[in-house]
Amino acid sequence: MAPAALDAIPAxxxxxxxxxxxxxxGDFPTADGWTxxxxxxxxxxxxxxxxxxxxxxxxxxxPAQTAALTVGDDYWWGLYAHKGTGLTLERYxxxxxxxxxxxxxxxxxxxxxxxxxxKIVLDAIEALIQGKATKDQLxxxxxxxxxxxxxxxxxxxxxxxxxxxxxxxxxxxxxxxGRAHRNLVLTEFKQA
Numbered sequence: 001m002a003p004a005a006l007d008a009i010p011a012x013x014x015x016x017x018x019x020x021x022x023x024x025x026g027d028f029p030t031a032d033g034w035t036x037x038x039x040x041x042x043x044x045x046x047x048x049x050x051x052x053x054x055x056x057x058x059x060x061x062x063p064a065q066t067a068a069l070t071v072g073d074d075y076w077w078g079l080y081a082h083k084g085t086g087l088t089l090e091r092y093x094x095x096x097x098x099x100x101x102x103x104x105x106x107x108x109x110x111x112x113x114x115x116x117x118x119k120i121v122l123d124a125i126e127a128l129i130q131g132k133a134t135k136d137q138l139x140x141x142x143x144x145x146x147x148x149x150x151x152x153x154x155x156x157x158x159x160x161x162x163x164x165x166x167x168x169x170x171x172x173x174x175x176x177x178g179r180a181h182r183n184l185v186l187t188e189f190k191q192a
Contacts, residue, residue: 005058013066015102019061022053022056032083072100074098125159
């Protein structure tokens with residue numbers, strides 16, 4: 001059984017995989033003859049015509065279509081509603097956004113490190129402080145300076161900077177995944 005379609009277009013798609021999502025009809029009901037089309041533009045282009053499912057639009061990208069997208073690239077998309085042809089054609093932009101294409105891990109032929117730049121540098125600084133830095137970690141460059149040439153004060157400054165960057169990344173990932181984050185403050189308002 002195939003997994004259920006997503007409730008919205010994702011921010012990231014993985015190359016060589018299928019991805020499907022729903023889009024509510026809004027002001028363009030399917031019963032009135034409207035059609036939704038997603039147009040993706042980046043280093044390559046892709047156009048997806050939505051099907052209809054229970055009064056909502058369903059967009060799907062096949063593995064062959066995601067394989068044609070360039071890994072690591074951003075693609076800007078526009079969602080268009082249209083009906084009619086020729087002189088009776090109506091076409092409206094409904095929404096727009098951006099998505100990124102990720103490499104499928106199965107296509108990775110060498111070792112893979114999924115850590116962000118901030119996490120890689122933070123780990124190297126931590127290893128340096130603990131005296132456990134590998135040769136590769138000792139060669140890490142921060143800006144235009146090498147870690148092995150930093151004073152203890154500079155090491156602490158960069159450590160705080162990259163720890164903060166990494167914490168922001170984790171918070172953004174948690175929020176995007178619908179998980180509460182420790183920096184998230186929930187407030188409830190009650191009517192008196």
